[in-house]
Amino acid sequence: MKPISSLAPPPRPVNPFGTLSSPQPDGTSKVPKSGIDSFAKLLSDQVGNVNSMQNNADGMVHSLLTGADVNEAEVLTAVQKADLAFRMLLQVRNKLIEAYREVQQIQI
Template sequence: MNNSIDTQSLMLQMRSLAAEAASQSAPVAKMGTGAEGAENFADLLSKSVNAVATEQNKSSEMKDAFERGEDVDLSEVMLQVQKASLSFQAMTQVRNKLVEAYQDVTRMPI
């Protein structure tokens, strides 16, 4: 098992993930208004939570496989753990911003 990390491959993967994230965020700006926008937002939020859960599950499976001694590269396990951690932190930040926005709206005078 080779424990060295190919930095070029890692950078290319990070750039491709960043480009993918940028392309996925484009439909958010085109959301409709009213009930259609609320449904799209609810779907988007649900998909985001499911994606974070998937990352967490994949991370857990890879850690378990590594602990059992299966042929799983340690660097891949660590990358998946970091991806899961970052996606969870991002989701937490989005939740915090949503709660803050809701509180601002509730404090507005009528």
């Protein structure tokens, strides 16, 4: 049997929230701005990407309807990609709203 002194200390627990600090005595928590800003930037960028995909698809449909030399398969693919991206964005929005409502219902 090994003596107790040779045991290694237990590993430190993993913090899944990164650098979030514990709540302050006044009930607030200091959250680093970089995390909030990067998440907001990520969402904003994705909304912009979906918007540009939809604008591109609309332009291709307009070109097809006005008789321009456009491949129908490319137009259909662009419309389907824009539709799929928009549906995905709606699902992300729905999940965020659902999470927000769950947090609102937490009783302190």
